[in-house]
Amino acid sequence: MIKSPLRSAFALLLAIVPLLVAAPASATADQDKALAPDPIVFVHGWNPDASPWQNLAARFQADGWPADRLDRWSYDATQSNATTATRLADEIERVLALTGASKVDVITHSMGSLSSRYYLKHLDGAAKVDAWVSLGGPNHGTETARWCGGAPCVEMRPGSEFLKDLNSGDETPGTTRYGTWRSPCDNVINPTGSVALDGALNRTTACLGHSALRTDEAVYNEVRTHVR
Incomplete structure (x- = not known):
């Protein structure tokens, strides 16, 4: 029996339609992944855990960052910053594998600046960090x-x-975009000028306490612009 041209064309159409439907869905998923912001890894300071980041992480999520790209990392803050840097390297590899991203952004507070800078300088971290932020980091030390x-x-x-x-040679190695925020009223970082780094975007905030650097709205808006 010879099939009619109309019947053959209809059969071909039925075979092609699923492919036409599936292709755009796959393309859309890839596009969404490409447009997603870099994952953010939050590195706390001399605290027992990452709970102080709740406010800042919530703001990023409200502004469109997916929850699975906001990593509030906890670590043992009683160990050497060099040791913490090796743990941070493992955490960043975990986040990259989980999200499929090629780079992360790192936002730090206080002592968290030091371990993350060690990672960037000594553990090839600059190749995996797009933007880095130091909120009140003792980058050149604090008398406290x-x-x-x-x-x-x-x-x-x-x-x-x-x-x-840490500060020998280039203070901001690699192609990472470095940014620091210091407050003239920070009673933990002494002197407050310790925070700024050569080669970084260095900002001075309003009169804020050390912990308020994590929660102040104006600081958040500037940080969001920097990492975006």
């Missing part, structure tokens, strides 16, 4: 650290061997 003990406190003291190494 003379009142506490343990490896990380010793490393935060002005003139420490850790800081000499």
Whole structure:
């Protein structure tokens, strides 16, 4: 029996339609993935966990960052910042694998600046971090650290061997976009000028306390622009 041209054309159409439907769906998924913002890894300071990031992470989510791209990472803040940097390297690899992203943004507060900078400088982190943020980081040390003990406190003291190494040569290595925010009223970072880095976007905020750098709306808006 010879099939009519009309019947053959109809059969061909039935075979093609599923392909036409499936292709745009796949293309849309790939497009959405490409347009998604970089995952953000939040690195806290001398705190027991990442709970202080709740306010800032919620603002990013309200502004369109998917929840699975907002990683509030917790670590043991009593260990050396160099040790923490190796843990951070593992965490960033985990986030990249989970999200399929090629790079992350890193937002830090206080001591979190030091371990993340060590990662960027010594552990090839600059190739995997698009934008980096330091909110009140003791990048050149703080006199306040003379009142506490343990490896990380010793490393935060002005003139420490850790800081000499971290700040030798290029303070902002690689193609990462570095940004720092310091407050003239920060009673933890002393001197407040310690925060700024050569080669970074260095901002001075309104009169804010050390912890308020994480929650102030004006600071958030500037940070969001920097990482976007």
